Amino acid sequence: xxxxxxxxxxxxxxxxxxxxxxxxxxxxxxxxxxxxxxxxxxxxxxxxxxxxxxxxxxxxxxxxxxxxxxxxxxxxxxxxxxxxxxxxxxxxxxxxxxxxxxxxxxxxxxxxxxxxxxxxxxxxxxxxxxxxxxxxxxxxxxxxxxxxxxxxxxxxxxxxxxxxxxxxxxxxxxxxxxxxxxxxxxxxxxxxxxxxxxxxxxxxxxxxxxxxxxxxxxxxxxxxxxxxxxxxxxxxxxxxxxxxxxxxxxxxxxxxxxxxxxxxxxxxxxxxxxxxxxxxxxxxxxxxxxxxxxxx
Numbered sequence: 001x002x003x004x005x006x007x008x009x010x011x012x013x014x015x016x017x018x019x020x021x022x023x024x025x026x027x028x029x030x031x032x033x034x035x036x037x038x039x040x041x042x043x044x045x046x047x048x049x050x051x052x053x054x055x056x057x058x059x060x061x062x063x064x065x066x067x068x069x070x071x072x073x074x075x076x077x078x079x080x081x082x083x084x085x086x087x088x089x090x091x092x093x094x095x096x097x098x099x100x101x102x103x104x105x106x107x108x109x110x111x112x113x114x115x116x117x118x119x120x121x122x123x124x125x126x127x128x129x130x131x132x133x134x135x136x137x138x139x140x141x142x143x144x145x146x147x148x149x150x151x152x153x154x155x156x157x158x159x160x161x162x163x164x165x166x167x168x169x170x171x172x173x174x175x176x177x178x179x180x181x182x183x184x185x186x187x188x189x190x191x192x193x194x195x196x197x198x199x200x201x202x203x204x205x206x207x208x209x210x211x212x213x214x215x216x217x218x219x220x221x222x223x224x225x226x227x228x229x230x231x232x233x234x235x236x237x238x239x240x241x242x243x244x245x246x247x248x249x250x251x252x253x254x255x256x257x258x259x260x261x262x263x264x265x266x267x268x269x270x271x272x273x274x275x276x277x278x279x280x281x282x283x284x285x286x287x288x289x290x291x292x293x294x295x296x
Contacts, residue, residue: 001152001155001156001244002155002156002158002159002241002246002247002248002295002296003058003148003151003152003154003155003246003295003296004151004152004154004155004157004158004294004295004296005026005027005028005029005059005060005061005151005248005294005295005296006026006027006028006060006151006154006294007024007025007026007060007147007148007150007151007154008024008025008026008147008150009022009024009025009143009144009146009147009150010022010023010024010143011139011142011143011146013135013136013139015131015132015135016128016131016132017070017071018068018069018070018128018132018135019068019069019070019071020066020067020068020069020136020139021066021067022064022065022066022139022140022143023063023064023065023066024062024063024064024065024143024144024147025062025063026057026060026061026062026063026147026151027060027061028060028061028293028294029059029060029061030249031059032054032057032058032059032060032062033060033061033062034050034053034054034057034062034064035061035062035063035064036049036050036053036063036064036066037063037064037065037066038064038066039066039068041129042068042129042132042133042136043129043130043133044133045133045136045137048137049064049137049140052140052141052144053144056144056147056148057148057151057296058245058246058296059246059248059249059296060296066136068132068136079114079119080118080119083118083119084113084119087113087116087119088113091108091113151296154294155295155296158291158294158295159241159295161291162237162241162251162288162291162292162295163238163241165284165285165287165288165291166234166237166238166288168284169230169234169258169281169284169285169288170231170234172277172280172281172284173227173230173231173234173281175277176223176227176265176274176277176278176281177227179271179273179274179277180223180224180227180274222268223264223265223268223269223274226261226262226264226265226268227265229257229261230258230261230262230265230281233254233257233258233261236254237251237254240254246295246296247295247296248292248293248294248295248296251292251295252289252292252293255285255288255289255292256289258285258288258289259282259285259286259289262278262281262282262285263282265277265278265281266278266279266282
């Protein structure tokens, strides 16, 4: 299955106090160009995502945007109950001892207890970012799956369009061959007229030179080879689409060969009907090339 270089996917997710949004898109390019905009404070995230994209995409200008936000209300603080029990036990002992000695202590406040070292635990930043990185990498799989599915769907549509262009080119080649058969008498008159001009220009021309001139005139007017090559190019293009793996570059090169043959056909036609066929060929080939340039 062939993929288009045009694709888009988006997504969102959350874990703990963090939430994020994805934006992944691509357009056509000569090679593979990956551009990632991801938070640099999440360890190991960018190289991992880039490696996964490189495996999923063979060609195209691919841009990934990731935005991560954190809830402002999230404190990340938890009470260490074991430490609090130890503090309360010690406080009870202190108060009992003070009372036995006739010493009055000020009432303890919860804020005073929370200020003691070890009573409040804060989540480790390293632990938080590691958990976030793990969640992001897992969520990224679904995003890439949706992205490649869209590129595959677009690729199927492009493949169908290209086969339609190939069918039209084959029909035009057949039409051009029919025009060749119908123009033989006109071509004969053209050759005779050109031969007369050659003979008038050189009265001393020998038979060998005359034969050479006739052969040259015939070659300049014959487009059989161009039609044969166009037929061969169509067969080669169909084989490329029937195969697996990226075929866009090869088809783009082949489209240039298509265009070269169509140009030669027009320049050698010497016939209005054949020129019209050649011009339509050029139009179809240009449409084909525009589609090919979107194929991976």
